[in-house]
Amino acid sequence: MAILLVLALLAAAGGWWYVKSQAVRGAATGRPGGGPLAQPVSVGEVQRRDMRVLVSSIGSMNARATTVVRARVAGELQKIFFKEGDEVHAGQLLAQIDARSYRAALQQAQGTLQRDQALLRNAQLDLQRYQELQAQNSIAGQQVDTQAALVQQYQGTVTADQAQVDAARLQLEYTRITAPIAGRLGLRQADLGNVVNPSDANGIVSITQVRPIDALFAVPEAHVDAIARRLAEKRDMPVELWDREQRNLLARGRLNALDNAIDATTGTVKAKAAFDNAQGRLFANQFVNVKLQVDLIEQALTVPASAIQNNYVYLLKDDGTVTQRRLVVGVTDGDRVSVRGELEPGDRVVTDGLDRLREGARVSVIAADKVQQVDQAVSDAAARPRGARNLPPELRAKLATMAPEERRAYLEKLRAERAAKQPAGQGGAAAPAASAAR
Template sequence: MSSWSAVRQQGRVRWWFVSLVLLAAAAAGAWWWKQQAPAAASAGAARAPGRFSGAGAAQPVSVGVVQRQDLRVMVSAIGTMSARATAVVRAKASGELLSIKFKEGDEVKAGQLLAEIDSRSYQATLTQAQGNLQRDQAQLKNAQLDLQRYQDLLAKDSIAAQQVDTQKALVRQLEGTVAADQAQVDAAKLQLSYTRITAPISGRLGLRQADVGNVVGPSDAAGIVTITQVRPIDAVFSVPEAQLVAINQRLQSGASLPVELWDREQKQRLARGRLGAVDNAIDATTGTIKAKAAFANEEGALFPNQFVNVKLQVNLLKDVLTVPSTAVQNNYVYLVRPDGTVTQRRIRVGVVDGDRVSVEGELQDGDQVVTDGIDRLREGAKVAVIDSGAATRADAAAQDAGARRTALMASLTPQEREQVAKMTQEERRAFFRNRRAQAPQAAASGASAAVASTQAASAAASPGSAPVR
């Protein structure tokens, strides 16, 4: 009898728990369906061709306008950034590095103090040289006075001429000694100045190659730090030799050739500059010639050895007929007529500049050509012009809805996920609708409270109650 009561009590607990979960799932699913129905309907409308016309025969297409405009003739190339100047800062005098006055990556000016070396030995050498100079200067002064006296005595015929000549030779000897001493003093001052290491050029500092306490000298290959001049900076790239004639003509006429730099994906323009020079020989292996363009790089976004995509403008076509590049398919475009039908027009494709291409054919300025949906068209087909961004926005709305639902599923406990998997579609919609209406914290606490109340109700139930079948 006790085992039968336990079975009845266990069945009553399950019935309460399942009932509570089903009610919550139905409410959440209904709320979710109400919120997502408009977005789903918009997405369906954007994808369904038959909804763009009453009869369902018109094909939805996006169009672009034929227009006359100036078009650039561009040459694409792959280039590498090159510093205008590079200098490795080395110590000109050997000694212990006492202090470093710069920060890695900083911009410095020519002559700016970067580091200091222990100068005590060089100061002692300078002091010694100055002492020798003062001693020899005193001896020279004395010899010059003696010479003056000897010359006075010689004028009175009171001294031999040989003694005067000997004194003159001594004066000249001491003058040479003083000159040598002065040179030693100047050399010692120069060596002492080398203990203050300054920037030889203006530019950007690299990573430090020596630390305080290291003994540095002129023979250090890595030096202390490297400076690269990046304002301005150059880009080196190769262009086909077929473009050399047009480039030289523009350069000789004094015209500037604009150059654009783009990132690897060619989605972001990095800088604009001007062509500076071309090399003096063509590479016979590749049939190209190197060119160099200069860029101000005021924001410091370009670095030496950086890979870039280069677009060189070699000419500018004035007032040419252009269409969107997406409208061209196998040298044909679909022209939209005033009656809503399309007709094929054969064209001759010219220069491409960005998303526009120059064409020649039976087109007029202001005509509309199909840019999206070309693969579903034929001659004389009925079309309905739609906003080119409608489908994109509908897809984005659907993706956002899916992302929110994925995030909500991730917030469920394993038991709740198992329960949701067993629900019908309507129950699942009601469940998600209910969960979206609640904050995550409230939902979590509510679920815990629901389980606790269910267990309490089951424990309080009478053992003699009939089980629910």
Template sequence: MTRTDRLSHLVAGSRSVHPQAWQGKVSPWLLGLVVAAGAAGSWWWAQHRTGADAPAAPAAATSGAQPGGPGGSGGRRFGGSDRPQPISVGTVRRQDVRVSVQAIGTIVAANTAVVKAKVDGELQALRFKEGQLVKAGAVLAEIDPRPFQIALAQAQGQLARDQAQLKNAQIDLERFRDLLSKDGIAKQQVDTQAALVQQLQGTVQSDQAQVDNAKLQLSYTRVVAPISGRVGLKQVDLGNIVHASDANGLLTITQVQPAFVVFAVPDTHLPRINAQLKAGTLLPVQAWDREQQHRLAEGQVSSLDNAIDTATGTIKLKAQFANADGGLYPNQFVNVRLQLDTLPDALTVPAAALLRGAQGTFVYVVNRDKTVSVRRVVAGPGDGERVSVQGGAPDALQPGDTVVTDGVDRLRDGAKVEVIVPGAADAANRAASGAQSGRHGKHSAP
């Protein structure tokens, strides 16, 4: 039933229910106007329903070229099958290649000393700054010396008294011996006096030891550095009573010149390391930061552990660094590169050019006709951004060959390529922008 029919039915129903109300109140022209409005509404509703139910146009009809086609974005990115593939290249060359082993190491101090007070007393002065470098024998702190000065004076007084008694006994002994030679005294008395002299000599020696001990205790009131190195943070403050039994002591000194790094390498390298050390050959070691971006120091292997760690299958080595600038700190984490050997005049390619597939490692070589060909190689030790390689005849790599380093995703043997010079695209864009700006300037000129 259309909308017009429904409206007519409604009007007819209303008239049938209230026939008296409609008579004389609804004019014919008003009824015609209602019927016309209903017909117009029905037409509008039918038209809009038809447009909504119509099938959507295919995306391909309005989107232009298909992706990957000549006019699509895929075609602009990868190019058609007849367009050369843009690539970046590197050069094959010969150079000395260092055979290195990488490991993780920790910096350790050559010596570490916990400086403690040797006598008990009040801490009166600190003669150092935290973190500074000190020499062995430098005064670091002072303890109240007065009790030890008094003890020294007492020992010296005791020594002086006993020395006087010894001297008097020695004079009496000489006098008794003279009388004995004249038969003026008994020999027993002379012997008794000689024994007294020896007794007093022992007393004087004991007193002298007491004096020396008092001087030593007094010297301990000046705390000195036992080794040269860097001073740590203080453990006590001025005015505190320090004791020789304090566990933490006054401070800690670490000797960082030279410094050492302890690291572990797989035991498979042990025969070569032993051979190098027995021959007296220096094994260079480099210490790098956590990100391996900055080289911190260079040194050499100084010692080798006496046993292999069975849990990890590694052996520990210790390398020595001069650390003249003091840049290495104990317990610092470093990346270690141990150089085991050097391959002289080895054939190398950029590390980015080396590819790995189901049949082994290979590189793409750029030919003179701007095509690429696959060359299978055997990778050797790497040194930085280059890797040593070996290739078999008859297609072995030669120094000066050009290999692909970037853009290998869609390459195949015999594909055409176009070498992109780094920075050339940016220069071209800048030149085009400059020319366009010049044209705009000319057009805007009066």
């Protein structure tokens, strides 16, 4: 009799639980069996704000200038004064070539110049003496003319010697390799001890000027007229650069120019925008997502982008219910969309939980992350096997990693172990495992 009494109590408790669950389910779905249950939603406010008209495109970064630093004279590379990837300024010393032979050539040219300068001075003194004697009619005029020609010859020789000295000095200066432009260094192409030449294709290192830097991208020809007009009026056209996933803003700049022809194949025209790149986050040939602002709509009526579903929004009324409003959707700027319809600034529209609503549904406003947690909990519960919902969380996690056959065998074993521990006629504890096995 005691066993029968326990079974009756268990049956009554199960029946009460079933009726209660059906009532809650009926309230959630609107079916008979439960009163109206408020659906959890989050809301956003209708606002007036300036909306940018953006043209999205993809582009790549283009350095203002790129140069390969090559040796201007041949010789052994003795010293390197730069680190790969450094920022350098124009004229900065980068490397040193063995200069001994060029220094000797300069000294030789200077010696020749000094010798010929001495010969010139001597010839000029003789000419001066001959001219004095000619004034006294003590010397023939032909001798004076000959001496004057000799002076001019030495003057030409000295001029040529000076050019040789300047050339030798220039060759010696070329042994000091300096940066021709300011920019960012690439990877080193020559090592200490290498003999470098002006004809080396790779040179010693490359420099790209990336401060400032340009972005090249294409815009549809439908926007060419508006863009060209604003450029002609000297009006700023802001440009934003975003990373590949369009999650991080990389830089802001200004449109500089349009190309002079439209590509007939793609129906687009190339555009160039400038960025100061003060932090050095942009690199030559880097892929970027580009957003060009071609216009600005002032004080447009806007709603959160997540509130719109098939050109409708759910407007939250004062009595805690929602009603649909049809809208004409305009431009999107970030997480806001400009609209036209029966909305006023300050109205609240549903942004999360839209899939559970209908006209006139009662709602309860909660935070957006709470709505997501409710949705996830409902989804997880629906995905679980019916019997497994009664198992402890750690056991459900273990079963989730098993194959179907392995799971079935494990549950049968668990049921048998629990049945063996129970007194005769009390097998209720094993019921959840048995149902989960099915």
